[in-house]
Amino acid sequence: MELAGAIITLLGSLVLLIASIGLLRMPDVYNRLQAGTKASTLGTILSLLGIILLEPGWIGKLLILIFFIMMTNPVSSHVLARAAYYIRIPFAAGTVVDKLETINEARSDNTDMRDET
Amino acid sequence: MVNTLMSVSAVIILLSMALAVLRFIKGKTSIDRVIAFDIMTIASVALIAIISYQAHRVIYLDVAIVYGLLSFLAVIIIAKYLEKSL
Numbered sequence: 001m002e003l004a005g006a007i008i009t010l011l012g013s014l015v016l017l018i019a020s021i022g023l024l025r026m027p028d029v030y031n032r033l034q035a036g037t038k039a040s041t042l043g044t045i046l047s048l049l050g051i052i053l054l055e056p057g058w059i060g061k062l063l064i065l066i067f068f069i070m071m072t073n074p075v076s077s078h079v080l081a082r083a084a085y086y087i088r089i090p091f092a093a094g095t096v097v098d099k100l101e102t103i104n105e106a107r108s109d110n111t112d113m114r115d116e117t
Numbered sequence: 118m119v120n121t122l123m124s125v126s127a128v129i130i131l132l133s134m135a136l137a138v139l140r141f142i143k144g145k146t147s148i149d150r151v152i153a154f155d156i157m158t159i160a161s162v163a164l165i166a167i168i169s170y171q172a173h174r175v176i177y178l179d180v181a182i183v184y185g186l187l188s189f190l191a192v193i194i195i196a197k198y199l200e201k202s203l
Contacts, residue, residue, distance in 0.1 A: 006122035009167065013126040013133070016160050020136035023156055029148050032140075036152055040159045047126070047163040051170050054119070061178040062166070068182065069162070072189040076155060079193055083200040084148040 005053030012046030015039055028092035029084050037077035044069055123167055130164045151195050158188035 022035030045066055052062050085100060134157050141153040162181045169177030 002119050003122075006119045006126075009126045010122050010129075012163065013129040016163065017129050017133040017136075019156060020133035020140075020160075023140045023153060024136055029146060029152070032149065033152055036156045040156050044159050044163045047130075048166055051166050054170055058175055058178065061175065061182070065162070065166070065178065065182055065185065068185055069159070072185070073155075073159065076189055076192040076196070079196040080148060080151060080155070083196040084146075086200050087148075089146055089148060 002054055005050040007050070008053065009047050009050030012043045012048075012050060015043035015046060019043060028095070029089050030081060031092065033077055033081055033084070037073060041069060041073045120171070123171060127164060127167050127171075130160050130167070134160050134164075147199060148196075151192060151199075155188065155192050158184065 016039070019036050019039035022039060023032050026032045026035050048062050048066050048069075052059050091098070137153045137156045137160070141150050141157070144150045144153060162185050165177055165181040165184065169175065169181070
């Protein structure tokens with residue numbers, strides 16, 4: 001049981017390493033956000049699950065931490081992507097589709113809409 | 118065996134934080150730097166949990182919870198500021 005917990009923690013740290021490698025090698029802000037946030041969420045959750053298997057008495061606080069990370073990490077990723085889009089950071093060269101383009105044009109016509117958020 | 122594996126995991130997490138610091142230094146835009154900061158804090162939450170296992174102290178997990186909360190608030194506030202809608 002303890003060996004399984006240690007192996008799961010090792011797996012989670014490897015996923016965190018993959019997140020950082022993706023952060024270094026991706027060509028674009030949006031690609032970096034995608035690679036970094038998804039992989040780091042999975043890696044942290046796997047590490048904390050491994051520690052639950054190692055120390056079953058700590059399950060309350062570790063479950064609170066896992067729930068907290070599952071709630072907050074996608075929210076911060078979404079807010080960062082939204083900020084990067086609206087201050088017009090350019091896409092990478094291979095980007096094929098931008099589904100927010102028409103919304104963005106309508107927004108730049110009526111700049112008062114931005115104050116409502 | 119278990120202690121060795123946990124030490125290896127801590128070293129790997131430190132390596133990933135070092136790669137994130139490299140992106141923090143290199144990053145062209147400020148959003149890149151905020152993303153690197155986010156990855157660093159999320160990785161350090163896992164690192165604090167591993168350290169609390171190795172030190173056998175449950176009180177360090179409270180530090181991890183507060184640290185995660187503060188990093189989430191910091192990222193949200195910096196992103197809203199960069200979007201110029203704070």
